[in-house]
Structure formats: C-alpha cells, structure tokens
Amino acid sequence: MRSYAAGRAALAVVQLAVLSVLVFILTSLLPGDAADLRFTETLSPEQVDRLREQLGLDQPAPERFVHWFSGVLSGDLGTSLISGGPVSSIVRDSVGATLVLTLATLAVVVPLAVALGILMGTRENGRLDRAITSVTLALSAIPDFVIAVVLIAVFSLKLGWLPATWIGSSLLASPILLVLPVTVLLGRTVCLLSRQVRAGTITALNAEYVVQARRLGIPRRRLLLRHVLPNAAVPGVQELARTGDTLLGGVLVVEAIFAIPGFATALVDGVETRDIPTVQGLTLVLAVAALLINLVADLVCNRLVPRTELLR
Amino acid sequence: MRAELTIVFTIVRMVCVSDALNRRGFLGLAGALGVAALSGCGGGSASSQPTAGGRLRAVYAGGGAKEVLDPHVQSLFVDIARHKAMYEKLVELGPDLKPVARLAEKWEHDGKALTWRFTLRDATFHDGAKLTAEDVLYSLARIADPAVPDRVAQSSLATLDLRRSKAVDPRTVELVLAAPNAEFPALLAGIGTQIVRDGFNDPTKPNGTGAFKFVSFDAGRSMVASRYDGYWDGAARIEELHVLSADAEARANAVQGGQAEYANDMTATFARTAEAGKSVRIVAAKASTMQAFVMKVDQAPFDNPDVRLAFKLLADRQRLVDVVLAGRGTVGNDLFGKGFQYYPEDLPQRERDVDEAKALLKKAGLVNKEIEIFTADASAGFVEAATLFAEQVAEAGVKLKVTTGSPQTYAKDLLTKGAIGNHRSGAMPIPQYVVDRLLSKSPFNVTHWRKPAFDAAFAAAQVQTDEAARSAKYGELQRTLHDDGGILAWGLPDYLVAVSPKVQGVQAVPPNTVDFGRFDKVWLA
Numbered sequence: 001m002r003s004y005a006a007g008r009a010a011l012a013v014v015q016l017a018v019l020s021v022l023v024f025i026l027t028s029l030l031p032g033d034a035a036d037l038r039f040t041e042t043l044s045p046e047q048v049d050r051l052r053e054q055l056g057l058d059q060p061a062p063e064r065f066v067h068w069f070s071g072v073l074s075g076d077l078g079t080s081l082i083s084g085g086p087v088s089s090i091v092r093d094s095v096g097a098t099l100v101l102t103l104a105t106l107a108v109v110v111p112l113a114v115a116l117g118i119l120m121g122t123r124e125n126g127r128l129d130r131a132i133t134s135v136t137l138a139l140s141a142i143p144d145f146v147i148a149v150v151l152i153a154v155f156s157l158k159l160g161w162l163p164a165t166w167i168g169s170s171l172l173a174s175p176i177l178l179v180l181p182v183t184v185l186l187g188r189t190v191c192l193l194s195r196q197v198r199a200g201t202i203t204a205l206n207a208e209y210v211v212q213a214r215r216l217g218i219p220r221r222r223l224l225l226r227h228v229l230p231n232a233a234v235p236g237v238q239e240l241a242r243t244g245d246t247l248l249g250g251v252l253v254v255e256a257i258f259a260i261p262g263f264a265t266a267l268v269d270g271v272e273t274r275d276i277p278t279v280q281g282l283t284l285v286l287a288v289a290a291l292l293i294n295l296v297a298d299l300v301c302n303r304l305v306p307r308t309e310l311l312r
Numbered sequence: 313m314r315a316e317l318t319i320v321f322t323i324v325r326m327v328c329v330s331d332a333l334n335r336r337g338f339l340g341l342a343g344a345l346g347v348a349a350l351s352g353c354g355g356g357s358a359s360s361q362p363t364a365g366g367r368l369r370a371v372y373a374g375g376g377a378k379e380v381l382d383p384h385v386q387s388l389f390v391d392i393a394r395h396k397a398m399y400e401k402l403v404e405l406g407p408d409l410k411p412v413a414r415l416a417e418k419w420e421h422d423g424k425a426l427t428w429r430f431t432l433r434d435a436t437f438h439d440g441a442k443l444t445a446e447d448v449l450y451s452l453a454r455i456a457d458p459a460v461p462d463r464v465a466q467s468s469l470a471t472l473d474l475r476r477s478k479a480v481d482p483r484t485v486e487l488v489l490a491a492p493n494a495e496f497p498a499l500l501a502g503i504g505t506q507i508v509r510d511g512f513n514d515p516t517k518p519n520g521t522g523a524f525k526f527v528s529f530d531a532g533r534s535m536v537a538s539r540y541d542g543y544w545d546g547a548a549r550i551e552e553l554h555v556l557s558a559d560a561e562a563r564a565n566a567v568q569g570g571q572a573e574y575a576n577d578m579t580a581t582f583a584r585t586a587e588a589g590k591s592v593r594i595v596a597a598k599a600s601t602m603q604a605f606v607m608k609v610d611q612a613p614f615d616n617p618d619v620r621l622a623f624k625l626l627a628d629r630q631r632l633v634d635v636v637l638a639g640r641g642t643v644g645n646d647l648f649g650k651g652f653q654y655y656p657e658d659l660p661q662r663e664r665d666v667d668e669a670k671a672l673l674k675k676a677g678l679v680n681k682e683i684e685i686f687t688a689d690a691s692a693g694f695v696e697a698a699t700l701f702a703e704q705v706a707e708a709g710v711k712l713k714v715t716t717g718s719p720q721t722y723a724k725d726l727l728t729k730g731a732i733g734n735h736r737s738g739a740m741p742i743p744q745y746v747v748d749r750l751l752s753k754s755p756f757n758v759t760h761w762r763k764p765a766f767d768a769a770f771a772a773a774q775v776q777t778d779e780a781a782r783s784a785k786y787g788e789l790q791r792t793l794h795d796d797g798g799i800l801a802w803g804l805p806d807y808l809v810a811v812s813p814k815v816q817g818v819q820a821v822p823p824n825t826v827d828f829g830r831f832d833k834v835w836l837a
Contacts, residue, residue, distance in 0.1 A: 032721035043387075043464060044755040050461035083377035083531060090377060156569040157591070164569035165562045168369050168534055168554055259562035261533055269376030269532070272720055278377070 012291045016284065020072070023283045024065050027276050033057050034081040034274045055081050068277060072284065078277035087281035094266035095285070098255075100171060101262065102247040104178050105185045109243070113190050114236065117197020118224065121232065124202055132194070140191035148184045148257045155180065165259040181258050185251060189243050196239040200232030207231070230304045237304070241297035245290045362817065366836040367552040370574035370829070371566050374557025376532040382515035383506035384455050384463045389576060392503065393829050394535045394555045398438075399506035399520030402430055402448065403497045404826035409652040409741045411497040412826055415443060415507055415521065425492040425777050432483045435521040435544040437509050443521055445479030450510040452477070452487075464504035467755065468744070471499070492775040494782055498741045503824070523548045523832030532557055548832035564810070567592050573812040573836070576829070579692065580638035583808050592810045599642050599650055599804035600822035603632075603693060605685070605701060606726070606735040607798040608760045613678055614731055617796055622672035623732075624800050625665045628704050633803045635700055636693040640808065644801030646794050649742040656787040659794060670708045682711040686730025690722035694734040697802070726758050733758070735799070739822035742786065746770055750793070759798030766792065 035052035043051070052058055059067075068078050077087040116136070120129040139147075156164035162179050163169065171177055204210055210227055218227075252264040263282065270278035372390035379388060383395040402416040413419075416430040435443040453474055455463045476488040489496060499505075509519050518526040521544070524537035535555045539548045558566060564582050567575035568591050578586075583594045607614035607623065614620050629643035642650075645662055649655045673679055687698035695716060702712035712732075717725050726733045735758055737745065748754055751770060752762040766789065773785035793799065811818050817834040819827045827833070 031718040032724065036724050037720050043462065044467040046755070047461040047466060050458075054461065080377055085377075152565055152569075156565065160570065163571060164565035165558065165571055167371055167558050167562060167566045167571050168556045169571070256559060257561060257565075259558040259566070265532075266376070269378075273376070273378055274720070275377065 008295055012288075012295075015291065016287055019287050020069065020280060020284060021065070023280055024061075024068075024276065027271065027274070027279050028061050030271070030274060032274060034276070037272075037274055057081075064276075068280060077281035077284070080275055080278045082273050082275045082278070087277050090266055090270075090278055091281055091285050094261060094263050094282075097166075097171065097260050098248060098262035098264070101178065101181055101185070101254075101260065102244065105182050105189065105247055106240075106244065108182060108186060109189045109193060110240065112186075113193035114197055114229075114233070116190070116194040117236065118201050118229070118232070120194065120198040121201025121205065122224070124205075129198075136191035136194060139187040142187065144184055144187070144251065144253045145257060147187055148180070148254060151180050151183060152257070165257075166261070167259045177258075181254050181260065184254055184257075185247065189247075193236060193239050193243065196235040197232055200235045201228055204228040204231040233304055234301050237297050237300050241293050244293045248286065248289050248293070362549055362835045363837065364549045364551075364835070366550050367554065368550045368574060368815065368831060368834065368836065369554040369556060369566075369572040370576065370831065371556040371558050371563045371572040372576040373560070373563070374532055376557075379531040379557065380515070381518060381529050381535075383508065383518075383520070384451075384465065384504050385515075386504050387464055389823065390555065390557050392824075393576070394529075394537075395506055395520075396522065396829060397524040397535075397537050397553055397555065397831060398518045398522040398526055399508065400435070400522050401501055401505050402432075402507060403501040405498065405501045405739075405741065405824065407821045407825055407827065409498075409649070409739060409822075409825065411501055411741075414826070415448075416497075416500075419497060421494075421496075421777070423777065425494040425496065425775055426489055428487045428489070428496055429480065430485050430487065432485065433544055434483075436542045437519050437521055438525045438540055438542075439509065439519050440542075441509060442482075443507070444482040444510070445485035446482075446510045448485045448507055449474070449477060449479060450512070451505075451507045454508065454512070455504065465502055468499050468502050468747075469505070471496075494777050494779075495741065495743045495774055498744060502740075502744065524553050527552075543832065545832070549835040550831065553831050567810045567812060570812070573815045574818070574831075575810040578808040578810045580640035580806075580808065582810070583640060584638065586810060590813065593813050593815075595809045595811055595818050595820050596640065597807040597809075597820045597822050597828075600739050600807035601805050602644060602648050602735075602737045602801050603636070603641075603697060603803040603805055604644065604646075604648075604735045604737075604799050604801040605697075605732055606758045607732045607800065608730075608758075609798040610760045610762070611731045613676060613681075613683060614798060616676050618672040619676050619678060620796070620798060620800075622669040622676070622678075622708070623705065624662055625669040625672070626705050626708055627701065627800055627802050628664050629802045631704070632697055632700055636697045637803055637805050641803045641805040644803050646797070646799055646801045647790055648737060648745045648799070648801065650804055652739070652742055654742045654783050654786040654790075656790050659791065662794075666707055673708055673710055679709040680711075682713055683732065684713045684715050684730060686715050686717060686726065686733040688717040688719045688722035688725075688734075690719040691734070691736045693805075694722075694736070698734060701802075723756075727756070739824050742790075743770075743774065746789070750797075761793075761798055 033052065035048050035055055035057055056064065071078050077091065080087055080090060116132055120132050123129045152164045155162045163174065163177055166177050169177060205228060210223065213223055213227055252268060254260065255262045255264045267279065267282050270282060370393065372393055374390055375388040380386065380391055383399045386392050386395050400415050402414060403411045404414045406412045415433055415435055417433045419428055419430045421428045432443055432445065432448070437443065452469065452472060455465045455469060456472070456474060457463060471489050471491060471493055473488045473490045478486050480486050506520065512519060523540055523543045525540045527536040527538050529535045533556065537553045539551050541547045556572065560579060563575040564578065566572040568586065586592045587594055607620055609615060609620065624646055633639065633641050633643055645659060685698050685702065687694050689695055698714050702714055705712045717729065749756045749758065750761050751767050752764065769785065769789055773782055773789065776782040776785060807823055809818065814837045815834055816837050819830070821827045
C-alpha cells in the first residue's frame with residue numbers, strides 16, 4: 001500500500017507540472033494581456049504600455065513561466081496582475097463558498113442516492129423502480145439554469161420564501177442561502193449516483209455468492225447491508241468522486257445565477273481579465289483537489305471490496 | 313451561456329412574475345400568494361415626504377478582483393459609485409454636462425484661461441480635518457504621479473503645470489495650465505479626479521469629504537458605508553449604504569426579490585417585464601449614451617466621403633432603436649452629445665434615403681462589392697446592430713460581412729482592425745469627447761479622423777473665453793463631423809436603473825453627472 005501511495009504521489013507531481021504548462025500556454029494564447037484589457041477608454045495607450053512594463057508582461061513568456069513555477073515550488077502562488085494582491089488570498093476567498101456548497105450538496109446527495117439506488121435495485125423493473133427512474137432522469141435532462149430560473153421565479157420572486165441571490169449576505173448569517181443552489185445541484189447528481197448504485201445492487205444481487213448466501217438462509221436485511229451494499233457501492237463511489245470534482249470546480253452556471261462568489265466565478269474573472277497567475281493558481285489548487293479525491297475514492301473502493309484492483 | 317440565461321429568465325419572468333398574467337389565474341395558488349406579498353411592499357401610499365433612516369443596498373455590475381478603493385484608479389461603474397459616496401471632486405457635471413460647483417464653490421480665470429483660481433467650500437474630511445488648498449494640490453500631484461500609470465485622469469490633466477500652481481490661502485488654490493483652456497473646469501470633473509487629504513497614501517483607509525464614511529470593503533462583493541453627519545451639503549437621509557457587485561441577471565433577481573433597493577444598468581428587456589409587475593420601478597435617463605458605427609476615414613472604401621454619406625443615408629435608425637434597444641432610446645444624428653452643452657440643436661435630423669445612397673455607391677463603384685464590419689459582444693447590442701445594419705445596407709446592393717472579434721480586447725482592436733465597427737460612448741462633455749476621439753493625437757480615435765485644420769480650429773475654440781463665441785465655433789466643427797465625419801450615430805439608448813418602489817428621490821439623469829447615484833439625496837418611504 002505504501003509503495004502504491006508513493007507511486008501515485010510521483011505521478012501526481014508530473015501531472016500537475018504538465019497541467020501548469022498547458023494552462024499557461026492556453027491562457028497566453030488568448031487575445032490581449034492584462035494590460036491591454038485595461039484599455040477601456042480611461043487609460044491611454046501610453047499608460048497601458050507603462051503598465052505592461054510594471055506588470056512584467058513585456059518579459060518573454062517562458063521567462064515569466066519559470067519565474068512563476070519556481071515561486072510555486074517554494075509555496076508561493078504568485079501575485080495577481082489585477083488586484084496586486086497574493087493569488088493565495090484569491091484562492092482562500094473563493095474556495096469557502098464552493099466548499100460549503102459542495103459539502104452541503106454531498107451531504108444530501110449521498111444518503112438520498114444510496115437509498116434510492118438500493119430501492120430501485122431490489123425492485124428491478126418494478127413499478128417503484130420505473131417511477132423513480134423516470135423522475136430522476138427527467139430532472140437530470142433539464143439544464144441546471146432552467147431549474148434554477150424556475151425555482152427563483154417561484155420561491156424567491158413569487159412566494160418570497162427564499163433569497164434569490166447571495167448578494168450582500170453571508171452564509172454564516174443566513175444558511176438558508178444554500179437551499180436553492182443545493183436543490184439545483186441535486187437534480188443531476190442524484191440521478192447519476194442513484195443509477196450507479198442501482199446497477200451495482202442488481203449486479204451484486206445476481207452474483208453467485210449472493211445467490212449462495214440466499215440459499216444458506218441469511219436474512220434479507222443482513223444480506224443487503226453486509227453483502228450487497230459494499231459491492232453495489234463501488235461504482236457509486238467512483239461516480240461520487242467525479243461528482244465531487246465537478247462540484248469543487250464550482251458549477252459556473254449555479255454560481256452565476258445565484259451570484260455566489262465561488263471558485264468558478266474567480267476562475268472566469270481571471271480568464272476574462274487575463275490574470276494568468278490567478279488562473280494558474282486556481283487551476284493548480286483544483287487539480288490537487290481532483291487528484292486527492294480520486295485517490296481517496298480508489299482507496300475506499302479497495303477497502304470496500306479488497307479484490308478491486310488499484311489503478312496504477 | 314449568458315445569452316441563454318437571459319432568454320430563459322425573460323420568459324419565466326413574463327410567465328410567472330408579471331401581474332398581468334397572474335390576474336388570469338396563472339400559477340394558481342402561487343399567484344395568489346405572490347400578489348399578496350407584492351402588495352405588501354409595492355402598493356399603498358408611498359409618502360413623498362422625505363424620511364430619515366434605513367439601509368439602502370445598491371447593486372452594480374461587478375469587476376471581481378479588479379474593483380478598487382483608490383478613487384484615482386477607478387474605471388468601473390461600481391467603483392465610481394463607491395468612491396462617489398465617500399469622496400468628492402472640485403467640479404461635477406450637471407444634467408447637460410455643464411460644469412457645476414462642488415468642493416470648489418466658485419472659480420475664475422485670468423482672462424486668458426491660463427491661470428485659474430478656485431475658491432474652496434467649507435468642507436470637512438471624515439477624519440475631522442478641514443479641506444484646504446494643500447489637499448487639492450496633493451490630490452492633483454498624486455493623480456499625475458508618472459510612477460503609477462493606472463491613475464486614470466493622468467492624460468486628461470496633463471495640461472496642468474503643477475510646479476507653477478500654488479495655494480494662495482487655505483481656501484484658495486491657483487492652478488496654472490501649460491496652455492490656455494476654457495474647458496478646464498470640466499476636466500476637473502472627469503473620472504478619477506477626487507480630492508483626497510494631503511498625504512493620503514493608503515487607499516484601504518478612505519478619507520474623503522463625501523456624504524458617507526467608509527465601513528468595510530470586499531473586492532468583487534461589497535462596500536459598506538455609513539452616514540457622515542458633518543457633510544457640507546446636508547447629511548444623507550439613509551443611515552447605511554451598501555454598494556454591491558453582481559451580474560445583470562443577479563441584479564434583476566436581487567432588486568425584484570427584495571435583496572437590493574437599487575439596481576444599476578438594467579436591460580430594456582428587463583425593464584419591459586419589470587414594468588408589467590409592481591415589484592420595481594424603472595428610472596430611465598433619456599438618451600444618455602450613444603451607439604454608433606464608426607468608419608475609418610483613411611481606409612477604403614470609407615476614405616471616400618461619398619461612401620461615408622451613403623452609409624449614413626442607409627441606416628434605418630428607428631428600426632435599429634426599436635430592435636436593438638427594444639425601443640428604449642431615441643434616434644441619433646451622427647453626432648455625439650445630443651442635449652448636452654454645445655450641441656448644435658438646429659441641425660436637421662438625417663433621414664433614410666436609399667435612392668440617394670444607391671447613386672452615391674454606384675458613383676464610388678461599390679455596388680455588389682463586399683465590405684467587412686468588425687464587431688464583438690463587447691457591449692449590449694453591438695453584434696445585433698451590426699447584423700441588422702448589414703440587412704439595411706444590402707438594400708443598396710452592398711454586402712456587409714459581419715466578423716466577430718474578442719469582446720475583452722475589442723476597444724483596443726477596433727483602433728487598428730476593420731474599416732467599420734461598433735462604438736458606444738457614455739455621457740461626457742462634448743469637448744472631452746473631441747479631445748479623446750477626434751484629434752490627430754487622440755488616444756481613442758476610432759474613425760482615424762486626423763485633420764490638421766480640424767485640430768487647429770478646435771484648439772482655437774477651446775481658448776475662446778466667451779462662451780457664446782466658443783459655442784458657435786464648436787457648432788461649426790460639429791457640422792463638419794455631421795457631414796463628413798466617420799461617426800454614424802444611430803441611437804441614443806436610455807440609461808435604465810431599477811429601484812424598489814419604496815426608494816424615493818432617484819433622479820433620471822445620465823451617468824457621470826452630479827445627480828446620478830446621489831444616495832445622499834434619496835430616502836426610503
């Protein structure tokens with residue numbers, strides 16, 4: 001297990017380095033740089049040129065990358081070209097909202113999807129299975145922004161029960177802010193996850209060892225919890241890792257609609273203002289999170305069903 | 313994605329939120345409950361008698377990490393609004409963009425418009441210090457600091473000779489220019505010209521003379537300020553001001569959902585659906601900005617004056633206003649600044665004349681030729697206007713091919729790319745528009761209008777100290793532009809602000825003028 005972890009860690013470092021180079025090249029290819037974008041009929045071209053020099057954008061790109069990368073190796077994510085402040089503070093400021101949103105969504109999704117998945121799997125093709133399938137599939141087929149818009153129109157603008165946006169309020173002061181965004185995010189995640197659990201349950205129920213266990217007269221409840229669920233959970237856990245990735249990346253649509261100052265908003269702002277250090281820093285943090293989540297998911301699967309092979 | 317969002321939001325608003333549909337029983341129970349909720353805040357008798365107290369939350373388009381507290385670095389509307397609450401300028405602009413006295417209570421010049429004396433008002437900074445001539449000199453020097461290129465007023469105030477300027481006494485400051493300029497007071501009313509306290513160097517600790525005192529700031533999110541009781545122009549009525557940042561859709565939802573009382577820069581589509589309901593009121597400043605096509609007068613085919621005129625004659629302005637601005641605006645007359653000081657009001661409106669345009673284009677040999685129009689989604693309506701205009705030009709047998717560029721760099725790209733493109737300008741004094749865009753050395757000369765004779769005539773007008781004579785000279789120059797220039801101003805959009813019905817005292821004036829976003833003058837009924 002230890003050599004496995006070391007191998008994965010080494011691979012991760014290589015992945016992160018390649019990713020950084022790619023992101024740097026891609027953002028550098030965008031038209032205009034951070035100084036150009038200040039040319040908004042308030043700064044003259046001559047002022048823009050002086051600004052470019054001050055920001056160091058007149059240096060060759062490889063030089064700027066090496067400078068940034070050596071900073072990262074010593075734990076410094078660099079300085080934002082726009083605010084002039086450290087990128088780490090932009091990461092810190094934007095990660096909170098996204099993290100809370102992700103955890104809150106997962107806290108609802110996991111028990112709900114597992115319960116629905118087992119319910120469906122144990123009643124394969126039954127009336128309940130078909131009803132739940134239809135509803136969750138329908139929900140996942142509607143784009144996030146349509147669900148969001150309808151929920152806001154009804155529960156915020158019409159009924160006035162829930163806040164429409166996060167503008168001017170803080171989560172600490174009003175946790176009720178989470179209700180609508182989490183509901184929107186539930187739609188697709190519950191569907192995907194519950195279907196994986198359902199499929200896993202069906203496979204497990206039809207497996208030789210379960211059939212055998214049933215013949216031995218093991219009570220149904222125990223059979224489900226001890227023998228079916230761990231096996232059924234494997235595809236679920238992998239799907240959960242993917243869901244976690246997506247949610248942590250910040251769901252741009254949801255952040256935009258509810259004015260949530262999260263990760264995706266910061267990333268889009270960074271790209272739009274050509275703030276390369278910020279974009280680099282945010283992607284790096286996101287990549288580390290994704291690698292960690294997937295590693296944990298693999299380890300969990302291995303624990304649940306020791307015969308599953310670890311990816312190398 | 314944003315466009316899709318807007319469409320879906322608009323449809324849902326029309327279906328669920330508009331009262332007109334609710335009365336027909338749409339949405340059943342939800343409708344009934346909603347009407348009750350709405351009448352709670354919207355109905356009843358809004359008292360017109362000013363009352364004191366309360367909190368006002370105003371929401372503007374945000375700029376994320378780009379938002380700043382330094383008043384000399386402002387460029388976003390949200391920054392300008394925040395700084396306006398806390399800081400003031402010597403001079404502001406009236407609704408017709410004419411200079412009006414603010415921290416300077418009056419001014420006079422030496423008869424040649426070279427040396428100017430400004431008498432300061434008895435105003436007090438938030439830290440208790442009185443405003444003095446030294447504060448003014450310090451502020452102007454801070455703006456001019458060449459080591460800090462992002463101080464926005466640097467180029468417009470380059471005419472100021474600070475070494476020869478001085479404090480005459482604590483309440484009088486003498487400012488000397490490098491060359492005479494009768495428009496100098498208006499330059500002091502430009503963006504980023506706020507007066508800060510002598511020695512001010514930490515923008516995170518704002519200290520101005522404005523109606524509100526700084527409480528907190530979170531870039532990309534919010535600024536909170538509280539009423540300053542020592543304000544010289546009468547303390548504000550509201551106690552607390554929040555200036556928040558959000559996208560257009562979030563602004564719309566916030567003001568309709570009661571999370572904000574004032575939402576800046578709303579779309580015409582939102583205004584139409586919002587006005588059908590009662591949850592918000594739309595305050596529209598008529599003809600506050602300009603939408604135009606700009607033709608580069610030194611590039612084929614627009615180096616031919618006949619082609620420029622033909623294009624001006626081909627524009628169906630009313631249709632452009634009706635479609636692109638959803639009717640929220642008036643037609644333009646190929647000049648900037650309709651309704652502003654120095655605008656030649658007697659100029660006849662240019663009408664569409666396809667036959668004459670055809671004749672001109674035939675003479676220029678352009679019939680059946682293809683021309684490229686360079687556009688981008690940089691400002692609301694740019695791409696739509698270019699596409700619609702291409703249809704109108706096609707009627708004369710010329711094909712206008714629409715090419716779309718990057719929205720973020722469009723302002724800069726347009727200077728070099730495309731023989732014709734889109735242009736939008738906010739409200740500013742006409743001479744400033746000319747200085748920025750229509751002189752040989754103008755930094756934003758999108759029409760490449762570089763005429764030494766025009767430059768000389770403008771310089772001569774600018775030093776003319778008699779206002780009527782100056783106005784006549786500016787009038788002549790504008791006539792030349794109207795006939796021969798590269799600006800095809802087709803529409804003057806209204807500037808739309810949405811307010812909660814309980815907010816009173818919001819004036820319908822163009823942005824960047826003294827009474828725009830005057831939160832010290834509003835009250836909550």
